Amino acid sequence: EPEVTQTPSHQVTQMGQEVILRCVPISNHLYFYWYRQILGQKVEFLVSFYNNEISEKSEIFDDQFSVERPDGSNFTLKIRSTKLEDSAMYFCASSVEGSHGYTFGSGTRLTVV
Amino acid sequence: QQQVKQSPQSLIVQKGGISIINCAYENTAFDYFPWYQQFPGKGPALLIAIRPDVSEKKEGRFTISFNKSAKQFSLHIMDSQPGDSATYFCAASMTGGGADGLTFGKGTHLIIQP
Numbered sequence: 014e015p016e017v018t019q020t021p022s023h024q025v026t027q028m029g030q031e032v033i034l035r036c037v038p039i040s041n042h043l044y045f046y047w048y049r050q051i052l053g054q055k056v057e058f059l060v061s062f063y064n065n066e067i068s069e070k071s072e073i074f075d076d077q078f079s080v081e082r083p084d085g086s087n088f089t090l091k092i093r094s095t096k097l098e099d100s101a102m103y104f105c106a107s108s109v110e111g112s113h114g115y116t117f118g119s120g121t122r123l124t125v126v
Numbered sequence: 127q128q129q130v131k132q133s134p135q136s137l138i139v140q141k142g143g144i145s146i147i148n149c150a151y152e153n154t155a156f157d158y159f160p161w162y163q164q165f166p167g168k169g170p171a172l173l174i175a176i177r178p179d180v181s182e183k184k185e186g187r188f189t190i191s192f193n194k195s196a197k198q199f200s201l202h203i204m205d206s207q208p209g210d211s212a213t214y215f216c217a218a219s220m221t222g223g224g225a226d227g228l229t230f231g232k233g234t235h236l237i238i239q240p
Contacts, residue, residue, distance in 0.1 A: 060227075113175070
Protein backbone atom coordinates (compact mmCIF):
# COMPACT_ATOMS: atom_id res chain seq x y z
CA GLU A 14 0.00 0.00 0.00
CA PRO A 15 1.38 3.46 -0.91
CA GLU A 16 2.78 5.45 1.99
CA VAL A 17 3.65 9.03 2.84
CA THR A 18 7.27 9.00 3.97
CA GLN A 19 8.67 11.51 6.43
CA THR A 20 12.26 12.14 7.42
CA PRO A 21 13.77 12.40 9.91
CA SER A 22 11.65 10.54 12.43
CA HIS A 23 13.11 12.60 15.25
CA GLN A 24 14.96 15.91 15.14
CA VAL A 25 16.47 17.82 18.03
CA THR A 26 17.42 21.42 17.42
CA GLN A 27 18.50 24.42 19.43
CA MET A 28 16.18 27.36 19.85
CA GLY A 29 16.69 29.90 17.07
CA GLN A 30 17.98 27.37 14.57
CA GLU A 31 16.34 26.62 11.23
CA VAL A 32 14.91 23.18 10.60
CA ILE A 33 13.59 21.52 7.46
CA LEU A 34 11.20 18.62 7.74
CA ARG A 35 10.91 16.44 4.67
CA CYS A 36 8.07 14.47 3.20
CA VAL A 37 7.58 12.32 0.13
CA PRO A 38 3.83 12.25 -0.64
CA ILE A 39 2.13 9.45 -2.53
CA SER A 40 3.09 9.83 -6.17
CA ASN A 41 -0.32 10.41 -7.78
CA HIS A 42 -1.64 12.68 -5.04
CA LEU A 43 -2.23 16.33 -5.84
CA TYR A 44 -2.90 17.92 -2.46
CA PHE A 45 -0.29 18.18 0.27
CA TYR A 46 -0.60 19.17 3.89
CA TRP A 47 1.30 19.76 7.09
CA TYR A 48 -0.26 19.25 10.50
CA ARG A 49 1.24 19.33 13.95
CA GLN A 50 0.37 17.60 17.21
CA ILE A 51 1.73 18.92 20.47
CA LEU A 52 2.22 16.04 22.89
CA GLY A 53 -1.09 14.80 24.23
CA GLN A 54 -3.12 17.34 22.30
CA LYS A 55 -5.18 17.37 19.12
CA VAL A 56 -3.88 17.40 15.60
CA GLU A 57 -3.80 20.96 14.22
CA PHE A 58 -3.87 22.04 10.59
CA LEU A 59 -0.93 24.16 9.45
CA VAL A 60 -1.05 24.49 5.66
CA SER A 61 -2.30 22.96 2.45
CA PHE A 62 -0.53 23.08 -0.89
CA TYR A 63 -1.93 22.51 -4.36
CA ASN A 64 -0.71 23.32 -7.85
CA ASN A 65 2.60 24.56 -6.49
CA GLU A 66 1.16 27.14 -4.17
CA ILE A 67 -0.31 27.46 -0.71
CA SER A 68 -4.08 26.96 -0.80
CA GLU A 69 -4.93 27.52 2.81
CA LYS A 70 -3.04 28.18 6.02
CA SER A 71 -3.95 28.44 9.67
CA GLU A 72 -3.09 31.11 12.21
CA ILE A 73 -0.28 28.89 13.43
CA PHE A 74 1.46 29.10 10.05
CA ASP A 75 3.10 32.49 10.51
CA ASP A 76 6.09 34.07 8.78
CA GLN A 77 8.46 31.65 10.52
CA PHE A 78 7.01 28.79 8.47
CA SER A 79 7.35 28.08 4.78
CA VAL A 80 6.64 25.14 2.49
CA GLU A 81 8.17 24.08 -0.75
CA ARG A 82 7.92 21.34 -3.33
CA PRO A 83 11.39 21.69 -4.77
CA ASP A 84 11.63 18.77 -7.16
CA GLY A 85 8.20 17.33 -7.88
CA SER A 86 8.48 14.57 -5.31
CA ASN A 87 9.56 16.09 -2.00
CA PHE A 88 7.41 18.40 0.08
CA THR A 89 9.19 20.32 2.82
CA LEU A 90 8.28 22.39 5.84
CA LYS A 91 10.84 24.94 6.99
CA ILE A 92 10.81 26.66 10.35
CA ARG A 93 13.22 29.61 10.15
CA SER A 94 13.94 30.32 13.80
CA THR A 95 12.62 27.61 16.07
CA LYS A 96 11.02 28.36 19.41
CA LEU A 97 10.51 26.05 22.37
CA GLU A 98 6.78 25.96 21.63
CA ASP A 99 7.46 24.55 18.16
CA SER A 100 8.25 21.23 19.83
CA ALA A 101 5.65 18.84 18.48
CA MET A 102 4.99 15.95 16.17
CA TYR A 103 4.71 17.21 12.61
CA PHE A 104 2.65 15.17 10.18
CA CYS A 105 2.70 15.42 6.43
CA ALA A 106 -0.35 14.22 4.52
CA SER A 107 -1.40 13.93 0.91
CA SER A 108 -4.61 13.23 -0.93
CA VAL A 109 -5.97 12.81 -4.42
CA GLU A 110 -9.05 14.95 -4.00
CA GLY A 111 -8.79 17.64 -1.37
CA SER A 112 -9.70 16.87 2.20
CA HIS A 113 -11.10 13.45 1.43
CA GLY A 114 -9.09 10.36 2.03
CA TYR A 115 -5.93 11.83 3.47
CA THR A 116 -2.95 9.57 3.96
CA PHE A 117 -0.75 10.73 6.83
CA GLY A 118 2.91 9.99 7.28
CA SER A 119 4.28 8.62 10.55
CA GLY A 120 5.48 12.05 11.56
CA THR A 121 8.65 13.84 12.61
CA ARG A 122 9.07 14.50 16.29
CA LEU A 123 10.69 17.92 16.61
CA THR A 124 12.27 18.77 19.94
CA VAL A 125 13.51 22.34 20.42
CA VAL A 126 15.92 22.76 23.34
CA GLN B 127 -17.05 28.30 15.42
CA GLN B 128 -14.34 26.17 13.86
CA GLN B 129 -14.15 23.87 16.87
CA VAL B 130 -15.07 20.22 16.97
CA LYS B 131 -15.78 19.06 20.50
CA GLN B 132 -15.08 15.40 21.28
CA SER B 133 -15.99 13.28 24.27
CA PRO B 134 -15.08 11.36 26.30
CA GLN B 135 -11.40 12.11 26.67
CA SER B 136 -10.74 8.51 27.63
CA LEU B 137 -12.82 5.35 27.53
CA ILE B 138 -12.38 1.82 28.86
CA VAL B 139 -14.53 -0.92 27.36
CA GLN B 140 -14.57 -4.64 27.93
CA LYS B 141 -13.71 -6.92 25.04
CA GLY B 142 -16.84 -7.61 23.01
CA GLY B 143 -18.57 -4.45 24.18
CA ILE B 144 -19.63 -1.38 22.22
CA SER B 145 -17.36 1.68 22.24
CA ILE B 146 -19.11 4.99 21.62
CA ILE B 147 -17.33 8.29 20.98
CA ASN B 148 -19.20 11.51 20.41
CA CYS B 149 -18.43 14.73 18.57
CA ALA B 150 -20.25 18.02 18.11
CA TYR B 151 -19.59 20.89 15.76
CA GLU B 152 -20.85 24.44 15.33
CA ASN B 153 -19.94 25.42 11.78
CA THR B 154 -22.82 24.42 9.52
CA ALA B 155 -20.53 24.79 6.50
CA PHE B 156 -18.76 21.58 7.49
CA ASP B 157 -19.82 18.84 5.10
CA TYR B 158 -17.30 16.06 5.53
CA PHE B 159 -16.83 14.19 8.80
CA PRO B 160 -14.07 11.59 9.03
CA TRP B 161 -12.86 9.54 11.97
CA TYR B 162 -9.17 8.77 12.37
CA GLN B 163 -7.44 6.08 14.38
CA GLN B 164 -3.96 6.70 15.74
CA PHE B 165 -1.61 4.20 17.31
CA PRO B 166 1.38 5.38 19.37
CA GLY B 167 4.21 6.63 17.20
CA LYS B 168 2.10 6.57 14.05
CA GLY B 169 0.18 9.11 12.04
CA PRO B 170 -3.61 9.22 12.05
CA ALA B 171 -5.22 6.72 9.69
CA LEU B 172 -8.61 7.26 8.12
CA LEU B 173 -11.13 4.84 9.57
CA ILE B 174 -14.49 5.88 8.18
CA ALA B 175 -16.12 9.08 6.97
CA ILE B 176 -19.60 10.44 6.37
CA ARG B 177 -21.30 13.30 4.58
CA PRO B 178 -24.39 15.03 5.99
CA ASP B 179 -26.71 13.65 3.33
CA VAL B 180 -26.89 10.32 5.18
CA SER B 181 -27.63 9.60 8.83
CA GLU B 182 -25.55 6.47 9.20
CA LYS B 183 -22.64 4.71 7.56
CA LYS B 184 -21.36 1.29 8.47
CA GLU B 185 -18.08 -0.38 7.57
CA GLY B 186 -17.52 -3.68 9.27
CA ARG B 187 -17.59 -3.17 13.03
CA PHE B 188 -17.41 0.62 12.70
CA THR B 189 -20.51 2.80 12.34
CA ILE B 190 -20.89 6.57 12.14
CA SER B 191 -24.21 8.03 13.24
CA PHE B 192 -24.89 11.57 12.08
CA ASN B 193 -27.50 13.99 13.42
CA LYS B 194 -27.51 17.08 11.21
CA SER B 195 -30.10 19.03 13.21
CA ALA B 196 -28.19 18.52 16.44
CA LYS B 197 -24.82 19.03 14.71
CA GLN B 198 -23.51 15.86 16.29
CA PHE B 199 -21.91 12.68 15.05
CA SER B 200 -20.63 9.61 16.77
CA LEU B 201 -18.47 6.56 16.20
CA HIS B 202 -19.67 3.16 17.37
CA ILE B 203 -17.26 0.25 17.51
CA MET B 204 -19.16 -3.02 17.82
CA ASP B 205 -17.60 -6.14 19.36
CA SER B 206 -14.62 -4.07 20.52
CA GLN B 207 -11.30 -5.92 20.46
CA PRO B 208 -7.98 -5.27 22.24
CA GLY B 209 -6.49 -4.37 18.86
CA ASP B 210 -8.92 -1.44 18.71
CA SER B 211 -7.08 0.19 21.62
CA ALA B 212 -5.87 3.48 20.17
CA THR B 213 -6.61 7.19 20.12
CA TYR B 214 -9.58 8.16 17.98
CA PHE B 215 -10.06 11.60 16.49
CA CYS B 216 -13.16 12.98 14.87
CA ALA B 217 -12.66 15.72 12.31
CA ALA B 218 -14.60 17.98 10.00
CA SER B 219 -13.95 20.02 6.91
CA MET B 220 -15.61 22.14 4.27
CA THR B 221 -14.98 20.40 1.01
CA GLY B 222 -15.91 22.86 -1.68
CA GLY B 223 -13.57 20.98 -3.95
CA GLY B 224 -10.56 22.77 -2.53
CA ALA B 225 -7.58 21.87 -0.36
CA ASP B 226 -9.42 22.46 2.88
CA GLY B 227 -7.78 21.62 6.15
CA LEU B 228 -9.34 19.27 8.64
CA THR B 229 -10.44 20.52 12.05
CA PHE B 230 -9.80 17.77 14.57
CA GLY B 231 -11.37 17.01 17.91
CA LYS B 232 -9.10 16.58 20.91
CA GLY B 233 -9.12 12.80 20.70
CA THR B 234 -10.39 9.88 22.75
CA HIS B 235 -7.96 7.41 24.25
CA LEU B 236 -9.74 4.05 23.99
CA ILE B 237 -8.64 1.01 25.95
CA ILE B 238 -10.26 -2.36 25.33
CA GLN B 239 -9.74 -4.68 28.26
CA PRO B 240 -9.40 -8.40 27.46
